Amino acid sequence: MTALLEAKNLSKEFVKTEGFFSRTRSSIQALDNISISIKKGITLAVVGESGSGKSTLAKSLIRLVEIDKGSIIFKDKNIRTINGEELKRTRKNIQMIFQDPYASLNPRMKIIKIMEEPLKIHDIGDSAMQYSKILSMIKRVGLVEGDLLKYPHQFSGGQRQRIGIARALILEPELVICDEPVSALDVSVQAQIVQLLKSLQKEFGLTYLFITHDLRIVRHIADEVIVMKDGKLIEQGKTDIIFSKPKTKYTKELLASIPGNLSKRK
Template identity: 50%
Template sequence: MGETLIEVKNLKKYFTVKSSVFSRNEQIVKAVDDVSFSIKKGETFGLVGESGCGKSTLGRTVTRLYEPTAGEVRFEGVDITKLGSKEMQVYRKKMQMIFQDPYSSLNPYMNVEEIISEPLDIHMKLSKREKQERIEEILEKVGLKKDALEKFPHEFSGGQRQRIGIARALSVQPEFVLADEAISALDVSIQAQVINLLEDLQDEMGLTYLFVAHDLSMVRHISDRIGVMYLGKIVEISPSRELYKNPLHPYTKALLSAIPIPDPARAKEAVYEPITGELPSPLDLPSGCRFRTRCPFATAKCAEVEPEMKEVDKDHFVACHLYEE
């Protein structure tokens, strides 16, 4: 890891909503608001935060499933936000996605062979024999047998369906994969299996992941670096081990303290720092720091000035006035 694969600069994604069904008044939801970060080749960048913080929207905007309102997304130096549909087709192949719900993301009227064939037919010109070999090869890599090809999604368990979704995403040999809550719909016992599978495939195929999740304990195991998101903003970016050992932002500390500890003795000694107050409406965001309405360390400055992202330690960035000189 060293060379940057994806660089996001000042990315914004705003949605226009009506205040009510019968109203003509429109309001703006700033789902992603001026976000910048980068992902290196071969790296797994974890993106965490509460539900509704904008992390899935950010991932989908990076891959241009959503069109950005403003900002840049550079893939190997090329700003893909400025590409037309024909030019973007090349990058569609390079950037694939694993969806949250392995059942609704698979066409129930298509068998496994047809599901995996679909992206191959769109992005690659293969002979019938080459396509069949590719399908069987990727199916074996995700841990499914050849006899699964003729079966339909409803005939599989949740974990097996997610493996089919992974096979579909990897069939065209992408460089970058967005895993959008890829394990949250699975049983806990199956989650670890899927995480291990993704790590093995990453090593074997040289993949780069953007791993979106709300389960911080799982993100810890798969991520090289982690970005913490709150109300459309990334408030902290750090190497995974460093974030868990030395969280800086009050929001990150609160999220980590909420992770259940399986050892009863350690759980009694642990300091629990719950997040107080209600999550502000995305239609009426607080001035200054967006976390200030729930932060125990908020000052008058927090209401007036929005904190900038600063490097506090090596590769450890935080947007908080507590760490300003």
């Protein structure tokens, strides 16, 4: 199977200056020589404790974070060196869904405007075509036409994430990066959103990079898993193999921390 995205030897160091007047500087290696490959049509989960570099990895793939070293090839294009129209086209093809849909939806914009914005930026269709695209997408994620005239604060957390998903998918991307898309939601709502993401993947043939610290969700949604720690990739493989035969102590500990996990009883 061919890789949709292939990232090699990614490194990123952040330098922090402590305090306002202080000259002490500390640096953190957020990505330490990481290589990943995402096959078309699969879900690759990224797990690891807070601060292990998961979001930095995600952001580096769409150049929201500029890496220090490494190469990122998406559909035979080197993401690090393209610019202008080519970068714009590639960004259309890789969309991101964030943890906090409220923070990522402009509170002053009605849903219709939020949904129109990406179509306008990429100059897709006339306004009648844009409206019909928006309407079918918003219905597909479980909302109704009347919701288009509301503002983000008029929705529940789960509904807001449905809007975030609709906005990401309106551009028909091939790769969708989900950074903790359900961790801010109630458990019952989490399951519904994960189900929605799964059915959308099937319908549109999407490829997911799915960041989560919840291994129960990994088991449910992921084909393959990578485990990160301190900016390093410490384990990778097919989901069932990682769950049944974890190699590192760290992964074993992550697995043991799942409530009611069967592997604990072995």
